[in-house]
Amino acid sequence: MLAASSVEIRKVNKHFGPFHALKDVDLVIEPGKVNCLIGPSGSGKSTLLRCINFLEEYDSGEIRIDGQLIGYEAPGKKMSGRRLREMRRSIGMVFQQFNLWPHMTARENVAEGLIRVRGMSKSEAHERAAEALTKVGLADRMTNHPARLSGGQQQRVAIARAIAMEPRLMLFDEPTSALDPELVGEVLNVMKTLAGEGMTMVVVTHEMGFAAHVADKVAFMEKGELVSVDIPDRILHHPEDARIQSFLRTYHERNNF
Amino acid sequence: MFSIPVFLESFWPLFWAARYTVLISVLGIALGLVIGTLICAARLSPYRWLHRFAALWVSFLRGVPLLVQLLVFYYALPVIGLDVPALAAAVITVGVCASAYISEIWRGAIAALPKGQAEAAVAIGMTPRDVWARIILPQAFTLSLPALVNELILLVKASSLVSVVGILEITRASQAQAATTFRPLEVYIAAACCYLLLNLCLAALGRYLEHRTAV
Amino acid sequence: MDWSILQQYGPALLKGFGNTVLCWLLGTVFGMALGLVIALLQRYGSRWLNWIIQVYIEVIRGTPFLVQLFVLYYGGPLIGLRLDALPAGLLGLTIYGSPYFAEIFRSGFRGVPHGQIEAARAIGMSEPAIVRRILLPLGLVSSLPALVNFSIILTKETVILSIITVPELMYQVQRMSTETFRYVEANLVLALFFWALVEAISRVGRRLETHVTKHLIERT
Numbered sequence: 001m002l003a004a005s006s007v008e009i010r011k012v013n014k015h016f017g018p019f020h021a022l023k024d025v026d027l028v029i030e031p032g033k034v035n036c037l038i039g040p041s042g043s044g045k046s047t048l049l050r051c052i053n054f055l056e057e058y059d060s061g062e063i064r065i066d067g068q069l070i071g072y073e074a075p076g077k078k079m080s081g082r083r084l085r086e087m088r089r090s091i092g093m094v095f096q097q098f099n100l101w102p103h104m105t106a107r108e109n110v111a112e113g114l115i116r117v118r119g120m121s122k123s124e125a126h127e128r129a130a131e132a133l134t135k136v137g138l139a140d141r142m143t144n145h146p147a148r149l150s151g152g153q154q155q156r157v158a159i160a161r162a163i164a165m166e167p168r169l170m171l172f173d174e175p176t177s178a179l180d181p182e183l184v185g186e187v188l189n190v191m192k193t194l195a196g197e198g199m200t201m202v203v204v205t206h207e208m209g210f211a212a213h214v215a216d217k218v219a220f221m222e223k224g225e226l227v228s229v230d231i232p233d234r235i236l237h238h239p240e241d242a243r244i245q246s247f248l249r250t251y252h253e254r255n256n257f
Numbered sequence: 258m259f260s261i262p263v264f265l266e267s268f269w270p271l272f273w274a275a276r277y278t279v280l281i282s283v284l285g286i287a288l289g290l291v292i293g294t295l296i297c298a299a300r301l302s303p304y305r306w307l308h309r310f311a312a313l314w315v316s317f318l319r320g321v322p323l324l325v326q327l328l329v330f331y332y333a334l335p336v337i338g339l340d341v342p343a344l345a346a347a348v349i350t351v352g353v354c355a356s357a358y359i360s361e362i363w364r365g366a367i368a369a370l371p372k373g374q375a376e377a378a379v380a381i382g383m384t385p386r387d388v389w390a391r392i393i394l395p396q397a398f399t400l401s402l403p404a405l406v407n408e409l410i411l412l413v414k415a416s417s418l419v420s421v422v423g424i425l426e427i428t429r430a431s432q433a434q435a436a437t438t439f440r441p442l443e444v445y446i447a448a449a450c451c452y453l454l455l456n457l458c459l460a461a462l463g464r465y466l467e468h469r470t471a472v
Numbered sequence: 473m474d475w476s477i478l479q480q481y482g483p484a485l486l487k488g489f490g491n492t493v494l495c496w497l498l499g500t501v502f503g504m505a506l507g508l509v510i511a512l513l514q515r516y517g518s519r520w521l522n523w524i525i526q527v528y529i530e531v532i533r534g535t536p537f538l539v540q541l542f543v544l545y546y547g548g549p550l551i552g553l554r555l556d557a558l559p560a561g562l563l564g565l566t567i568y569g570s571p572y573f574a575e576i577f578r579s580g581f582r583g584v585p586h587g588q589i590e591a592a593r594a595i596g597m598s599e600p601a602i603v604r605r606i607l608l609p610l611g612l613v614s615s616l617p618a619l620v621n622f623s624i625i626l627t628k629e630t631v632i633l634s635i636i637t638v639p640e641l642m643y644q645v646q647r648m649s650t651e652t653f654r655y656v657e658a659n660l661v662l663a664l665f666f667w668a669l670v671e672a673i674s675r676v677g678r679r680l681e682t683h684v685t686k687h688l689i690e691r692t
Contacts, residue, residue: 055590085596093594099587102688103609113595116605145687158591165595259551320670321663322628324635324642329663332655410534417536421635428539435546442547449535449543456534 004031004200005066005090005168007052012061014047014224021047022058023224029217032198036211036232039221040247045204048221049171052202053091054084065091065169089117092162096174098154100146100161106133107142110161118165132164133157136190152183159190170194172203208251212236220244264443267434271451274430278455281347281419281426282412286359288352289408293359300364311360318357324418326350331422347419351412358408366401367393406463410456417452427451481648488644491558495630495640499565500623506566507573512603514578529571537568538632545636561633561640565626572622580615581607613684620677624670631666641665 007029014022022044029035037045050056054071063070070087073079100109110129114120133142136156146154176184188210195214211218218235220227222243239245299311327350334341378388420429431448435441514525545560592602634643649658
């Protein structure tokens with residue numbers, strides 16, 4: 001069993017210039033639980049996710065990982081770069097565009113953080129990287145550069161890169177949106193395994209099937225507001241809020257095309 | 258020490274000499290446009306020897322320092338019986354050199370046009386001539402305007418080299434003045450300021466054109 | 473061609489060629505180093521510093537190399553900067569090249585997808601480590617064609633050093649041609665020589681480019 005973090009988000013606000021991207025968002029994620037964020041594009045779900053590891057700076061409110069405020073020492077006073085990096089070490093993130101480093105092989109991509117951030121020796125890091133890659137089913141692709149890998153394989157390398165750092169919390173930013181449909185399954189399977197091991201996960205996704213079967217909670221966002229959080233069945237199959245109903249209707253129409 | 262009065266006084270003769278700098282650059286780019294367009298057409302033509310000639314022209318002129326080209330022209334023209342004044346030799350050198358770069362600017366702009374543009378014109382039954390005259394060239398010209406202004410800026414700077422064949426443009430004038438006043442620091446900085454001023458104006462023109470032709 | 477002339481001037485020409493290569497190599501290396509520093513300062517420096525750098529870039533790029541050399545070589549002594557022709561030429565080339573190299577690096581850095589920097593931040597890499605491990609290698613690779621291209625331009629600029637009496641190839645050729653009155657031949661040979669040199673460098677550059685990008689291009 002992995003050590004898993006909790007996340008508490010309290011009254012978080014975020015502006016991009018005049019645009020109010022997050023409006024008083026509250027959300028609690030318990031240790032070891034999987035939380036999916038769904039909603040129309042531009043609803044602020046990716047922004048919220050990126051605030052959790054402070055890649056995006058929120059303007060007000062609090063985000064606490066295991067009770068520790070991230071990004072700020074105190075309200076209005078930014079955290080030092082060093083402290084922020086320490087906190088980020090235990091938060092893994094997977095991006096829509098994979099963001100693998102193209103000049104490094106799959107194994108070097110995974111080992112890079114272990115060497116530079118965890119201070120491991122090269123041989124130890126490579127061994128650890130090999131383990132992580134084996135876990136995502138890429139034992140035979142370790143010496144390939146990203147340009148030689150399919151999208152699904154690249155995304156699995158990106159997951160391996162994150163889990164090799166032994167995070168206590170994993171953030172997924174639309175991990176399958178950039179993939180061809182036939183490659184989505186392999187990535188979702190790896191995520192499912194990870195969820196089964198008790199990792200705390202926050203997943204921004206359009207994969208309603210994944211949300212229905214794997215998530216413990218589903219949160220629906222629209223126009224920067226967190227409309228509702230509940231167990232998947234009640235959000236996805238018996239939504240009360242009209243906005244969720246309309247979102248799901250559009251979603252199903254598009255998928256039945 | 259740096260003397261501001263000397264610096265300011267050296268400006269007037271340099272401004273007066275700047276007319277040669279401008280003349281050589283403007284005539285140079287005009288000549289370059291004419292020859293460059295022909296060279297680009299040759300480069301894109303289906304005739305192999307024409308194509309080869311154009312490629313060689315571009316490669317040679319871009320491979321040889323302008324100063325060397327200038328001296329070759331300056332000394333070689335009289336040998337082949339063309340006794341032209343230094344100013345003409347300077348304009349020809351600058352123009353011929355610019356033609357190589359301008360031909361590449363055209364070629365780049367034409368290549369940058371989406372293939373669909375020509376295809377769409379062919380699809381509605383336009384003749385090849387119309388496709389070039391109505392669709393490709395107007396767009397390529399717009400696309401290459403910023404690069405052409407940039408080329409003109411390069412020519413203004415390059416024209417300083419014609420001072421070696423004795424044309425009294427900004428650089429030559431500043432040399433003459435430095436020799437009489439014994440204040441090379443102030444005089445040459447003033448010369449630099451003249452060029453900077455000219456080029457800032459040209460850069461502003463470039464931005465204006467780019468802005469105006471932006472689709 | 474009269475071979476006795478070559479015999480007489482051969483050593484001087486060879487020495488001139490050596491100086492040309494020296495000026496080109498050192499000018500490129502120093503100019504690149506200074507350009508890299510400028511590009512990094514632009515990326516990480518304060519707004520004030522950026523403003524000063526911008527002025528520097530505009531001034532150097534807006535003025536002819538020859539005039540810059542005059543300021544440095546003839547104007548320098550008036551403020552206590554006394555340099556021989558060769559070091560003055562080297563310093564001039566370095567300064568002249570630096571803003572162009574800086575712009576090349578800057579756009580190379582801009583070409584590194586932001587996501588790849590974010591991915592490094594997300595696993596807690598420090599900024600210096602990100603620069604060293606991600607930004608520099610990727611930025612350098614994408615800048616390579618432009619770097620080669622500009623270093624070729626610098627080869628050609630070295631001839632201008634002859635005007636401030638740096639004893640490089642052009643200088644020696646001019647001396648030879650004024651003493652022998654063989655202006656046309658001497659300059660033509662010089663032209664052919666530079667043509668060959670530039671073609672050779674750009675060929676090596678293209679090789680280098682395919683070599684360093686071989687892992688980065690998707691092969692299907």
